[in-house]
Amino acid sequence: MIDTYFPLGMQHYLAGGLLIGLAVSALYLGTGLVGGMSSVFSTVWSWFSRCPGFQREDFLRSRNWRLLFAAGLVLGAALWRYGLGNPVPVTEIPVPYLLIGGFIAGFGARLGNGCTSGHGICGVASLNLLSLLAVLVFLGVAIITAQLVRGLGL
Amino acid sequence: MNSRGFAFSATVLACGALFGFGLSLATMIQPEVVLSFLRFDDLGLLLVLCAATGTTLLVYQLAPRLLRRPLFAQAFRLRPDETMRRTLGGAALFGVGWGLSGVCPGPAIAGLGAGNWPLLWCVGGMLAGAYVQGRWFSGKRD
Numbered sequence: 001m002i003d004t005y006f007p008l009g010m011q012h013y014l015a016g017g018l019l020i021g022l023a024v025s026a027l028y029l030g031t032g033l034v035g036g037m038s039s040v041f042s043t044v045w046s047w048f049s050r051c052p053g054f055q056r057e058d059f060l061r062s063r064n065w066r067l068l069f070a071a072g073l074v075l076g077a078a079l080w081r082y083g084l085g086n087p088v089p090v091t092e093i094p095v096p097y098l099l100i101g102g103f104i105a106g107f108g109a110r111l112g113n114g115c116t117s118g119h120g121i122c123g124v125a126s127l128n129l130l131s132l133l134a135v136l137v138f139l140g141v142a143i144i145t146a147q148l149v150r151g152l153g154l
Numbered sequence: 155m156n157s158r159g160f161a162f163s164a165t166v167l168a169c170g171a172l173f174g175f176g177l178s179l180a181t182m183i184q185p186e187v188v189l190s191f192l193r194f195d196d197l198g199l200l201l202v203l204c205a206a207t208g209t210t211l212l213v214y215q216l217a218p219r220l221l222r223r224p225l226f227a228q229a230f231r232l233r234p235d236e237t238m239r240r241t242l243g244g245a246a247l248f249g250v251g252w253g254l255s256g257v258c259p260g261p262a263i264a265g266l267g268a269g270n271w272p273l274l275w276c277v278g279g280m281l282a283g284a285y286v287q288g289r290w291f292s293g294k295r296d
Contacts, residue, residue: 025214116252133245144253
């Protein structure tokens with residue numbers, strides 16, 4: 001059964017997930033901050049746009065640490081790839097999927113105020129019922145979308 | 155910057171790095187692996203999500219009960235309350251984008267550090283999507 005559902009093994013998934021959880025936990029213990037990743041895509045605009053949708057007090061207050069946290073993500077992945085020499089295959093997903101998918105995901109995550117990390121990890125860990133519902137909705141819709149794309153041979 | 159401010163910033167950066175390292179180890183910065191979960195070829199993503207959420211759940215629930223405040227800040231924060239319609243509508247749209255690309259915000263950012271350059275298209279798309287969202291919904295918080 002394990003071979004069927006986890007053809008590449010389970011260990012690296014569990015270990016990686018544990019590290020992600022420790023990262024979010026240590027952030028909370030050290031700084032009290034609750035860190036989902038999608039907010040940074042909105043808060044960076046507060047440096048460039050005078051639109052009140054970005055000049056929100058909570059954006060101005062959190063934009064520095066969110067950018068620093070994102071820089072950390074880049075750093076950690078670079079350490080994995082270049083510091084330890086682990087291979088990371090360059091994705092072959094066609095550019096339109098990446099661009100359009102990114103646009104819709106960015107719009108939706110900001111509309112719904114959370115993504116896989118914000119609702120999925122932080123929200124559920126806060127025992128927030130709405131976050132749990134959000135996770136079920138985006139997992140369900142993503143599964144349907146991905147299956148449709150394959151089914152239609154797109 | 156005082157020493158407390160430095161410790162605060164260093165913690166944010168180090169935790170981000172650990173997050174990015176974990177995403178890389180879990181191969182979540184490879185959209186093909188994420189799509190193979192969404193297509194039920196490999197359920198690994200569930201393990202990542204459960205391990206990460208389980209660990210965080212323990213700390214989120216215990217820390218405020220055991221500690222008076224975080225090490226380098228005044229108070230533990232909470233996720234703000236949101237309205238049901240916008241949250242679930244946004245989640246559904248997010249699911250469409252995620253299902254199309256296999257990329258969500260964390261891996262899009264982390265993937266750049268690992269030289270997975272096509273993910274720049276995703277980062278650009280997400281920035282644009284967040285911009286349009288902010289413009290359309292400016293002023294109406296809910």
